[in-house]
Amino acid sequence: MKYQEDLDIAKENKADNKRLKKQMRRTPERKLDERFHAEHEKAFQDIDCLECANCCKTTSPIFRDIDIKRLSKRFRMKPIQFIDEYLRVDEEEDYVLKSSPCPFLFDDNTCSVYEDRPAACKEYPHTDRKKMFQIIDLTLKNTEICPAASRIVEAMRGI
Structure with missing residues (x-):
């Protein structure tokens, strides 16, 4: 890298x-x-x-309810479907990605949901x-x- x-x-x-x-x-x-x-x-x-x-590639943002609603709408899914497919609850009771790298990351390092990405992604590294x-x-x-x-x-x- x-x-x-x-x-x-x-x-x-x-x-x-x-x-x-x-x-x-x-x-x-x-x-x-x-x-x-x-x-x-x-x-x-x-x-x-x-x-x-x-x-x-290595970490997950925290997904807030508003992020989940926005992304589930983008994928034409119900929020619970989006959660079931992509997220898990971590030890701090936050929604995070089930796996890494991020499933929305393309091979060229661009983001397939960039316009609708979670607030934590927009603000990183804070x-x-x-x-x-x-x-x-x-x-x-x-x-x-x-x-x-x-x-x-x-x-x-x-x-």
Whole structure:
């Protein structure tokens, strides 16, 4: 994979993330958000998700009721049929995909349901939202899946 080096760096630095998490939690909320958003913009100037799609290949988004309704309508299915065919309930009682890679992912890394994809897919890797302090653990976890998240977090070291 083109971005494997970024994922390798995330794995190498995983042990240091405990310290980084403490630094982030001590950073004023607004400053943390501003820094994350700036690094998000920088990372996505160089990274093309279509060259990677590791998130679609290895993990599942959470499907909210509104996502299920939208996608079942697209497939002309009842929501329960969509759930039965594609989803399962995980240990946190959320709907997630039964399998990976995502069944809606084409071989060229494009998404067959892009216009109707779940909100979690639209927002991934969640590094440009407000109140980043609330999702630091998720962000650190995402560094091992998303090369952009890895770059963003690496740039945050020494905040």
